[in-house]
Amino acid sequence: AQSVSQHNHHVILSEAASLELGCNYSYGGTVNLFWYVQYPGQHLQLLLKYFSGDPLVKGIKGFEAEFIKSKFSFNLRKPSVQWSDTAEYFCAVNAGNNRKLIWGLGTSLAVNP
Amino acid sequence: NAGVTQTPKFRILKIGQSMTLQCAQDMNHNYMYWYRQDPGMGLKLIYYSVGAGITDKGEVPNGYNVSRSTTEDFPLRLELAAPSQTSVYFCASTTAQGATGELFFGEGSRLTVL
Numbered sequence: 001a002q003s004v005s006q007h008n009h010h011v012i013l014s015e016a017a018s019l020e021l022g023c024n025y026s027y028g029g030t031v032n033l034f035w036y037v038q039y040p041g042q043h044l045q046l047l048l049k050y051f052s053g054d055p056l057v058k059g060i061k062g063f064e065a066e067f068i069k070s071k072f073s074f075n076l077r078k079p080s081v082q083w084s085d086t087a088e089y090f091c092a093v094n095a096g097n098n099r100k101l102i103w104g105l106g107t108s109l110a111v112n113p
Numbered sequence: 114n115a116g117v118t119q120t121p122k123f124r125i126l127k128i129g130q131s132m133t134l135q136c137a138q139d140m141n142h143n144y145m146y147w148y149r150q151d152p153g154m155g156l157k158l159i160y161y162s163v164g165a166g167i168t169d170k171g172e173v174p175n176g177y178n179v180s181r182s183t184t185e186d187f188p189l190r191l192e193l194a195a196p197s198q199t200s201v202y203f204c205a206s207t208t209a210q211g212a213t214g215e216l217f218f219g220e221g222s223r224l225t226v227l
């Protein structure tokens with residue numbers, strides 16, 4: 001069965017630290033990849049997405065993610081986090097142009113000022 | 114544009130009561146989804162719809178029903194509420210490209226069943 005794994009469930013960083021959140025999926029065919037963010041008390045919103053082309057994609061607020069097909073990974077990165085990045089981050093995959101997204105369980109990020 | 118609007122934002126139900134969570138979108142999206150979100154469990158798909166008159170079950174449909182009589186509205190009905198249905202419910206929509214497109218989420222409805 002198709003699945004998405006987010007390796008870090010809880011991450012605590014200090015401001016200005018670098019961030020990398022892991023996301024791996026299990027599907028051998030064509031995928032569309034997404035990272036969504038949920039700020040405290042808010043709804044989910046799209047951070048960035050990959051459909052095709054350059055495997056390094058840039059999103060909002062200085063986030064980027066790299067698609068590595070050979071590793072079935074789509075890790076999220078940010079060089080220097082801010083307190084306002086405190087949120088829950090979800091990786092999601094659309095496998096084989098399905099009608100539904102497959103979601104990871106999420107990673108809770110807390111950034112200390 | 115309002116985007117995706119959910120009502121109510123908060124509700125407390127007694128065991129056995131029924132209620133409907135409303136969801137409306139004004140973006141003319143064909144695809145609509147209902148998710149529930151529980152702490153540490155991510156998002157679980159309850160039901161989804163690919164267009165008016167068409168609905169299908171997701172991962173956790175038991176205890177819920179949906180209808181899609183118009184493109185805009187996708188209400189979620191809870192029959193005989195149980196404590197296990199205490200959760201935050203999110204409605205989402207996307208374009209006719211389906212799950213290849215960006216999902217737009219509502220603000221959520223926090224339901225407590227006592």
